[in-house]
Amino acid sequence: MSAVATKPLLELENLTVDYVLPDRRVRAVDGVSLAIAPGEILGLAGESGCGKSTLASAVLQILKPPAEVSGGRIIFEGQDLVAMSRERLRKVRWRHVSLVFQSAMNVLNPVMRVGDQFVDMYKAHDRVHKRDALARAGDLLELVGIDRGRVRSYPHELSGGMRQRVVIAMALALEPELIVMDEPTTALDVVVQREILQELDELKKRLGFAVLFITHDLSLLVEFSDRIAIMYAGEVIESAPSDVLFHHALHPYTNGLMSSFPPLTGPIVPLTGIAGSPPDLANPPTGCRFHPRCPKCTGLDSNLHRLQVGERPVLREVEPGHQVACHLIEGP
Amino acid sequence: MSTLEVQRLGKRFAVRGTGLRRETLDAVADVSFTLRPGNVTALVGESGSGKSTVARLLARLYAPSDGKILFDGRDVSDQRRRKTLLAYRSQVQMIFQDPFASLNPVKRIDHHIARPLEIHGICSHRDVDGRVRELLQRVGLVPPDEIAQKYPHQLSGGQRQRVAIARALAVEPSVILADEPISMLDVSIRIGILNLILQLKRELGIAFLYITHDIASARYVADEVLVMYRGRIVEQGPTDDVLLDPQHAYTRLLLSAVPNPESGLRLEPLVRAAFADESSSQLVECSPGHYVRRPA
Numbered sequence: 001m002s003a004v005a006t007k008p009l010l011e012l013e014n015l016t017v018d019y020v021l022p023d024r025r026v027r028a029v030d031g032v033s034l035a036i037a038p039g040e041i042l043g044l045a046g047e048s049g050c051g052k053s054t055l056a057s058a059v060l061q062i063l064k065p066p067a068e069v070s071g072g073r074i075i076f077e078g079q080d081l082v083a084m085s086r087e088r089l090r091k092v093r094w095r096h097v098s099l100v101f102q103s104a105m106n107v108l109n110p111v112m113r114v115g116d117q118f119v120d121m122y123k124a125h126d127r128v129h130k131r132d133a134l135a136r137a138g139d140l141l142e143l144v145g146i147d148r149g150r151v152r153s154y155p156h157e158l159s160g161g162m163r164q165r166v167v168i169a170m171a172l173a174l175e176p177e178l179i180v181m182d183e184p185t186t187a188l189d190v191v192v193q194r195e196i197l198q199e200l201d202e203l204k205k206r207l208g209f210a211v212l213f214i215t216h217d218l219s220l221l222v223e224f225s226d227r228i229a230i231m232y233a234g235e236v237i238e239s240a241p242s243d244v245l246f247h248h249a250l251h252p253y254t255n256g257l258m259s260s261f262p263p264l265t266g267p268i269v270p271l272t273g274i275a276g277s278p279p280d281l282a283n284p285p286t287g288c289r290f291h292p293r294c295p296k297c298t299g300l301d302s303n304l305h306r307l308q309v310g311e312r313p314v315l316r317e318v319e320p321g322h323q324v325a326c327h328l329i330e331g332p
Numbered sequence: 333m334s335t336l337e338v339q340r341l342g343k344r345f346a347v348r349g350t351g352l353r354r355e356t357l358d359a360v361a362d363v364s365f366t367l368r369p370g371n372v373t374a375l376v377g378e379s380g381s382g383k384s385t386v387a388r389l390l391a392r393l394y395a396p397s398d399g400k401i402l403f404d405g406r407d408v409s410d411q412r413r414r415k416t417l418l419a420y421r422s423q424v425q426m427i428f429q430d431p432f433a434s435l436n437p438v439k440r441i442d443h444h445i446a447r448p449l450e451i452h453g454i455c456s457h458r459d460v461d462g463r464v465r466e467l468l469q470r471v472g473l474v475p476p477d478e479i480a481q482k483y484p485h486q487l488s489g490g491q492r493q494r495v496a497i498a499r500a501l502a503v504e505p506s507v508i509l510a511d512e513p514i515s516m517l518d519v520s521i522r523i524g525i526l527n528l529i530l531q532l533k534r535e536l537g538i539a540f541l542y543i544t545h546d547i548a549s550a551r552y553v554a555d556e557v558l559v560m561y562r563g564r565i566v567e568q569g570p571t572d573d574v575l576l577d578p579q580h581a582y583t584r585l586l587l588s589a590v591p592n593p594e595s596g597l598r599l600e601p602l603v604r605a606a607f608a609d610e611s612s613s614q615l616v617e618c619s620p621g622h623y624v625r626r627p628a
Contacts (some may be wrong), residue, residue, distance in 0.1 A: 047518040048489070189378040190545050194589040216519050219591040260519045262526075262552035264590055265576065271552070273523030277488035 008035035016071035030234035043221030046231035098171040102183035108155040115151030140169040161192035233289040240322040333369035334506040342398030367539040374554035382563040425500035429512040431492035435484040442480035490521035569622030579624040
């Protein structure tokens with residue numbers, strides 16, 4: 001599945017992001033290590049407040065105070081983005097790494113025609129003539145399935161799905177190697193979401209970009225991504241190739257997420273979801289952060305229980321490409 | 333417990349112009365169904381299909397342009413008297429999509445649930461506190477004493493939606509209209525809300541209208557499914573008849589849009605134009621209780 005042998009395009013090494021408040025620091029991303037190979041789709045799933053959007057902002061180095069990277073490195077094509085100057089970052093952003101937000105349809109300027117927004121974007125990065133930029137904008141719109149005449153439309157004249165396609169087209173415009181997508185289809189209807197994912201899949205095959213795809217909807221990732229990492233309370237707690245994760249998830253949280261989707265066929269069995277609520281990152285649980293909600297943390301085995309509430313499990317490899325952080329899972 | 337029946341309900345909105353030049357839009361047309369005690373009826377469709385308009389018509393937030401709303405056999409669609417409407421609205425409660433917007437951020441949780449008790453005179457002033465705690469307990473917010481003292485921002489999305497449900501229950505309704513109650517919640521806690529709906533229909537015999545675009549969740553909770561497209565019901569019937577043996581192209585499209593790891597990224601091709609004009613079409617019974625819209 002994933003090209004483990006090739007050099008990763010993006011590598012997060014022990015990335016830690018804190019929100020620095022007057023009286024304390026809240027750790028939103030806590031020692032996350034991930035790698036994305038060229039042309040790979042890495043899915044990152046987790047509940048709201050688990051730090052996945054903060055991670056996306058960190059990758060593009062667009063964290064706003066009070067958030068700051070307090071440790072670790074973000075290596076993109078061999079260079080550390082954390083240590084990079086603002087001037088150099090400007091050259092990396094969009095040309096090499098672009099971003100699509102959840103509310104992307106609202107990032108378009110409402111009083112500017114779609115085509116002019118493309119022109120602005122091109123002018124920020126290249127010396128281009130307006131006519132050429134508009135022609136390229138038309139090509140890009142066609143690429144994402146919109147009539148090229150729409151360059152003359154204002155954003156309000158487009159549906160939500162079309163606006164989202166425009167934003168994806170903009171993210172593709174400078175042919176970046178990596179696109180970070182933070183819940184790109186969550187605000188859309190199921191059918192439109194589907195159409196956009198299909199298109200993305202085809203575009204990826206043609207253009208060869210890599211995607212960091214962030215969502216809370218694990219069912220979407222299983223079919224769309226090559227590899228999946230599950231985040232909980234700021235940490236990656238399991239990561240594996242999609243099919244491995246789908247058939248042999250090991251972490252109780254991953255299994256809980258998997259059993260949160262009612263089936264479309266077959267008998268309907270009562271589902272439980274996951275009890276409780278996501279933890280408050282300002283005051284995370286001790287030990288394994290999932291233990292207060294974990295169905296496997298019963299206290300029956302007192303040694304195990306002491307471990308679960310007292311010690312952070314470390315992420316370790318249980319089979320090639322499959323890593324888990326759980327006290328219940330024995331190492332290889 | 334009471335039954336809410338809808339007959340050929342329609343709602344037209346003026347979209348532009350005035351007088352003779354006025355253009356109207358049929359947001360809802362020819363919608364008929366019955367909400368029975370202890371039953372969950374799912375209304376599925378995309379945004380813009382008119383499903384929220386149906387809920388608003390039933391809640392009498394809008395007055396219908398056509399058709400009847402029968403509550404226990406009595407037509408309430410043209411009732412305008414404040415007192416009658418108040419009584420009807422206490423029987424037919426609504427839960428909204430956004431649990432962040434539906435609670436007052438500066439009031440504690442107990443205030444939200446005590447208010448309807450007081451307004452509708454459900455219980456004496458002395459008993460309000462006890463009743464609030466009972467309701468919190470019923471929707472799974474424990475310990476109720478602690479939750480009652482919290483502010484909305486101190487609760488998670490799932491807990492807030494439970495508060496909204498407790499508030500709806502306060503007036504002892506026979507019908508609850510739930511408009512996308514789980515779409516803004518985290519995946520892991522959605523099932524909890526669906527289970528609560530199932531529990532309330534069983535224990536209290538409440539009739540639910542469950543509005544959603546998530547067809548898999550509809551299958552999990554609903555006894556009956558209505559599929560809506562462009563303001564009209566295109567297919568309706570017992571849940572598994574409709575979802576396991578879909579007859580309308582639009583139902584099949586919705587089903588194929590559900591992520592399915594086994595089948596991969598494939599979408600049932602849909603020629604939207606093929607059923608663009610449904611004005612002359614009608615619902616035809618294809619098997620007992622299972623109706624599909626066909627051209628006349």
